[in-house]
Amino acid sequence: MMITYDMNTKTLSIAPVTSKGTKCYLYFDKETALKDTILANSKVNTGTPDFSRVATTDEGLYKAQDDWGDSYYFRGAVTNNWVKFAGFYWRIIRINGDGSIRLIYNGTSAKATGDSTMINSSQAFNSRYNRSEYVGYMYTMNKQHGNTTNSSIKEVLDGWYHNELLNYANQINTEGGFCGDRVSSNWSSQPNGEIYYEAYERLYDNKIPTLKCSNSLDLYTVSGSSEGNKALTNPIGLITADEVAMAGGVYDEINTSYYLNNNTDYWTMSPFYVESSTAHMFYVRSNGSLRNIWPDSELGVRPVINLKADATIKSGNGTSSTPYEV
Template identity: 35%
Template sequence: MEDKKKIKIYYGLLITLVVFMGVSYAWFRLKLTQTNSNVIGTRTCLDASLTEKTSKITLSDAFPISDEDGLKQTPFTFTLKNNCDSYVKVYITIDSTYRESTDAAYLKDSFLKVNLSSKGTTDGSSVLLGSQNLTELEGTNKGYILVTTGLKANEEKSYDLRVWMDGETSIADGLNKNWEGKIVVVGVAANEPATLRETILANNEVKTPLTAPGKEVSAHVLEDVDSQTSSADFSQKYYVTYGTGWEANGTKFNLTGTAVTSDTYANSYSSLVGKYLTSSWLGNAGSSTAGTMVTTTNLKSVYYVLSATSSSFTYKPISSNKNTTEALLASAEDDYGTSYYFRGAVTNNYVEFANKCWRIVRITGDGSVKLVLHNDNTSGSSSPCASSNNSTSTAFARYSGSSYTSAFNSNYDDNAYIGFMYGATGASDYASTHANTNKSTILTNLETWYTNNLASYESKLADTIWCNDKSTVSGGLGYGTNDTNYGVYNRLVSTKQPTLKCPNDNNGGKLSKFTVNDTTNGNGNLTYKIGLLTADEIAFAGYANGSSNTTTYLHENATSDYWWSLSPGYFNGDYTSVWRVGSGNLHIDGIEVNVSSNFGLRPAISLVSSTTVTGDGTSENPYIIN
């Protein structure tokens, strides 16, 4: 009796909208019609209304076409509105009449492309109907789920629907076929979903970091680390120092069971497998004099040899001696209040948004959530966060064709070029040098990518501070060709104390604090709500200057190239340098490396504090923005 009552309540909460569609297909000709017979059935207080903005879709003399051409079609536009005073979860589906039929007269759902997008956009995924998940409808029918969303009390959402024959459909698969189906919108009473901020905090206990951000890399064990290979071509003559194990010495390492190979590397390389070295370069890990042992104590890292040949060896660098894997949510103060940041080998901070995959970096003090790109998804996958779509460079933005590397600035011979925006070169004062009058090369490329990918999502993005810290230290003048160290250099190299607060510029102003419209907290100099991560944020995520770490969540999909941060480093009298990430390291120094070098462009954005989601944040079930 109790089970029957539950079933009645469940079906009593359904709202069903039926819109009939028909497709006829003969010799690559498609005609799709949309009738006006929209019927909404409501039961209980839940009440929704739909308004058609176009009466039908007609494709005359059509044929299988590409997705690009399919998206150019005139859409069927409709608006859903929740007229009740409670939240409704909504599934927009297509019920294919002959989904289970084996009759050869009907076109299979796997040859029909569908795109359902927010009105006025093509922001939805173009998918094969037959590849979508099914949900139970009334009776025995099932519908392919196109969109899962929600409507707050009195909220309305408008959509554009486009349907076309997939361009890969062959004559044999499509000739003289028919297809028929209907759109079914199902609304189910539900609790209003928590905001992304609330969901993150509910799913993660806030903890104290196991390691000190900026001073240490996030904790990891040997199994977590990516292997690397080092050449031994020029190190054949060295007698190599090794250890059979290691022990902690504060935050550093002492090798145990130390010895020196009895012969040169050329004749003893196989004996090093399974041993720990003091360096990945044999010139530092050994000596050309037999029996001479290099220093084996107070080491920042140790290097475990996996395999070796006469010309190279493969190893894993270990830079943490905590003997555990760190993956947690911790807190620190930022410009708005208390921020919560992810650190280490985190696996539950994936977000699907704008047909791309992102990783959550931190919750800002105002409740917005900062993301960094994880998969640009140029392939158009319907599951951009799935591990099957990973590669070494998908975290970088293709801002022009296949190009994803960019200079920070095209010139490098003046203090001005450390700027996300910059002022006059050759100036004799700080204010003129760092005035935000010229866009950097990397900002220009970010704006191009934003326009092509995120412009239609502007309302979902928060106007948070993007910190390009132009403050100087140690008496640095910060203009012309004067040697100058900037604030982040001091924090990550000298004091090893990163911060999520953006300092004022040397004159007490907001030259470093980039925003779009917010001139209370920032400078209002940006055109779009997009930026890059700071080196401080990268340090909080698990990196540290001078130590390798391939185990943080930022490492995945970003290994083919170095990638830029937003943080100035220094001007050394010859060139400007900005912090970058690569090979597991947070770098500032480098021979002939400066702001004109081409490194990966990895955008970051912030979602508004009211953002709600479904999912659990894993790569296979990422947070999906409602």
């Protein structure tokens, strides 16, 4: 028996039908959007959490604005934000304002810890530290927001994307971006004093993180995006220090319980400050706290990507033993 569908008449034909009154039943597989499943399976809180305190329990989802609209981010010791995609395990950071889903790499197994949760455990952000430009994911000498030269860590991420994710590019969002916020009020390439970047003020001084990128030249996007600097070749980046804070991390406060802690040091893409021509970046310490370090230091690399808003799940409930499979 063969079933054919006529696009013009929008009718189904079944042949051969050998006897009158034959009944046929058609069953359709229902595709479920990942973002809808995430929202259905998670507690969505109202209000804003206290970002001066570490989040050590499962706090579910909170809502905040990003550059595209309403974003829903996971916070604390959540256990239902696991995804298996492209043969790797990931944790969901948030649903972006455009509906895409932001993921951070977590290894080749749900049981991975430490170095196994990273693609490289000993990588410099940039090869030098003695100019302000070296806090940039991309940079241009003598410019605060330049984007002509790749950082060392971007080269690593681009290579990994080409080798591991290129065959899955049709499922990866190319609209969203990655914020390397280099805004400061007193920028200089080689300052004698100190330069405090806005992330320093938000996270070290005031404990008020944001998902918005205040300067479009610091929002790293690919050429097809409607926002940002359109400087990326591949839609891949790193987590921001603001996203770490919203997930439950606090500067210099231990938190071994929230989902971003992997018991080892790894990079964010957020500048901290420059002191006497020595640049500093935010990173996540092995005890889960946010700290700062020179960009030529060797830490771990955890790629961040965005799945398309229409990504559907084949199976799973988001737990480590049964992750959402895309």
